[in-house]
Amino acid sequence: MPDLLIELFSEEIPARMQARAREDLKKLVTDGLVEAGLTYASAGAFSTPRRLTLTIEGLTAHSPTTREERKGPRTDAPDAALQGFLRSTGLTKEQLEARDDKKGQVWFAVIQKPGRPASEIVAEVLEATIRNFPWPKSMRWGAGSLRWVRPLHSIICLLSDESGAAVVPLEIEGIAAGNSTRGHRFMAPDAFAVSGFDDYAAKLRRAKVMLDPAEREAAIRQEAANLAFARGWEIMPDDGLLTEVAGLVEWPVPLMGAIEDRFLTLPPEVLQTSMKEHQKFFSARNPRTGRIEGFVTVANIETPDHGETILKGNQRVLAARLSDAAFFWENDLREARAGMGDWAEGLAHVTFQSKLGSQADRVQRIAALAREIAPLVGADPDQAEDAARIAKLDLRSAMVGEFPELQGSMGRYYALEAGKPAEVADAARDHYSPLGPSDAVPTAPVSVAVALADKLDTLTGFWAIDEKPTGSKDPFALRRAALGVIRLVLVNGVRASLLKLFAPYIWLLRAPAQFGETINPVVDLLDRAKKADVNSVTIDQLVAEWSSRVEDGSSKLTQIQEDSHKAATDLLAFFHDRLKVYLRDHGIRHDIIDAVLAMPGNDDLVLLVNRATALNDVLKTEDGTNLLQGLKRAGNILAQAEEKDGVEYSFGADPKFAETDEERALFAALDKAEPAIREAVRLEDFQAATQGIASLRAPIDAFFEAVQINTDNQITRRNRLNLLSRIREAGRLIADFGRIEG
């Protein structure tokens, strides 16, 4: 069984593309070989910055011979039919066989396809792979038309077995496959021949090339840790950076250096980000001081001076970079101490979205919302407003201009420097959170208020101007914002009616423009909140007042009000969709969510989720599933009777018309359970409420067992139907059970 070695040797392949390229090479080649009838035992793909390598072991030497029989026309058919058959089979008349068939004599073609040698198949498959390789971006070079990620220089394509190795004959755009490659660009640039994968990997290692990216990663990790350990430091782990750096070197040589003292006062986030983004350095932390004090750079070469020149050069570049950072930091701190007025003014010149105004306009709105939300989350409204006003100021700082990913982190430092209390500064850092589904959720009240306000402003804003996400298009990450709100609300148990927050807010965004008003109602609200008692003016009141001031066009006003309400309802539906996804991930069935969404108060997410969780729990028990059957049966019988009789049975069941013990027992059970369920629902103790309804299981079962609802006695029938309606009503206190499956 021969082995196959393929190497595609090129100029430097971007690090970020290498992992995918390894997989693609393996898949395209092995799929192609298998499709052509070959089999193989195992395959492995490797990459360095200059080469993509594939080794396949235990390849079959030939594809199998195949034999195909095809039935043609009858021997007495017109000549045209026979000629067509000959064309399609590629045979001559003499090669056909005439056989007896049910309908008479028929021509048969027996087509033998001899097996093909592996080398022929490999050549075809590799050429197709190279020509159709799915690089994210590819290019042409020189005068040729071949596309590759960067110029392709040589190809190894070698089949080897016990008897020796043979180059697979193959030529693509002047590059003939061979058996030779080159080592490290500088340390071993000469070409050398190889006889198979083991020989190739061993010779590469002697030529200062570590072929396996996993080995390079491990070597970097190990050596960096050793270097750090020797100084009593530890490396800040960064897997993304490790993979990238391993894709930039063929022979990793980690070198460690210290950050000059004058830069150690820079915030750790700044040091780490600057070193990583600009220079692909790992950060080294001193556990005794808690500061980042050193770095590891990974060179691609062993030098006679053991990397001294390289390290010195890197240190120089780092010093220049950190000088810039220190310059930004000091200027920013000066502006922070001066109260950040220039930054606030600067936000007025940054457009957030053409219809939603500048970042400064947005900050005003977030401040108003944060104020409104503050009492709901136990935050001080003044602090919440203050935090909202300063939270975005760092966007104008030089540091965030240089490193956008430091937004928020810098905001906290600058807020502290401006003399803001810790709660306010923390909110500046945390108000973007949570970003991803696993990102931590803020819990400090002021942070929660601003984080909610930030996201709700974005959502209401885009709903107000009717720019909602469609399909996979969500350029403003509105789905992420809604999920963020859901997590903030649930983790912190924030009780709020979302509709009441949305509707007036959307109104405020829509109405003034419709009337050509120049007053910014949000600013107006904030001004008056300042003058009056903390929360004497709410957004709701403002809407009412503002509406009463508009003299003309009251019908227009009604229209705006209706539109705003519609948009708010639509936004709530968007939240419900996100919530369904969220709860499904937490093991709550979608039909249970539907049953709960149909209940009043469904814009209070905490209430909604409590209900759904209790229901989900009870339906997992045997009592629960049986009860569900009982409730459904009662509902179905009622629905049928109501449709037939054209009335709704909802009132007037009387125990004096009860004829059986089971009926009387159900009356008694309901008398006991109803007030208990009602009280539990009022107290929002949905566990107690679901237990209350579960207690009805036995009497309901017994009732259905013993009693025929539809009797000839109309009084008894009506009484029983009315009794069923009491069951239905008891269920409806908790959820719309009709929507639950099973």
Place this chain on the structure above:
Amino acid sequence: MTSPKDNQTAKPVCFQDVILRLQSYWAEQGCAVLQPYDMEVGAGTFHPATTLRSLGARPWAAAYVQPSRRPTDGRYGENPNRLQHYYQYQVIIKPSPPNLQELYLGSLKAIGLDPMVHDVRFVEDDWESPTLGAWGLGWEVWCDGMEVSQFTYFQQVGGHDCKPVSGELTYGLERLAMYVLGVEHVMDMPFNRPESPIPLSYGDVFRQAEREYSRWNFDQADTDTLLQHFKDAEAECDRILSAPETDAAGRTIPMAHPAYDQAIKASHLFNLLDARGVISVTERQAYIGRVRALAKRCADLFVTTSAATGEPLPAFPAGA
């Protein structure tokens, strides 16, 4: 005194040493050593020797220094690395030779950066010029963690596929020389040999001008005038391109180069307006689009001419 032989092997000692060595290195590799283009441009790529000559099938190899202006980068001569006027060294070869990377590494050696002692790396960096309608793939070249050059295989220029592909090398001369010479602040870098009778530093040559231009770029350039100049350049470019290719004497002379000058002018005026802070984010795209439209039309015309196709220039009619 150092002998000429020492000059070849010893490290460069001043800014102009670095430039002279690059000039002679690329001359040895067969490039036509051109002079800077006599217009204000943002980068060496704008020189018609690159932009226009990368179009069409006619082989080409040129190297030159190009003074480059980036008004927004002005720092009044105070910043150690940033300048509103600086020099790029540009090499352009069509078709890109298969050993272009080796040729490039040879140029580093020529200026005293021995890749056996330094850490030279090719790090992905794709190049795009929205104003020229151009893009290419390549790398930024790192030496000991510092970006010393841009290395690009042109794929498209002025909206035209580059066939064959040109290889372009761009060196930021000040930064590169500072690294080679071990200088911390650009203004402290020796411009000529320090032992010269009149030694001059980079600051001696440029510091005052940096200050003056920084002030003019940021505060003084008259925006109404600049806007008018922009419109004029755009209109003139359009007029040149719309003129009949045959003159009154019956000679066929398309005017790609003069039209392209106007596109360069418009591009620089846009940069000045940008530095004056009078172009909003949304307007920016529109301005860039207008310059690109000019550059594309110039390219459309240039590809039909002899300089691009390699065909002989059309003969003038007898008696013209």
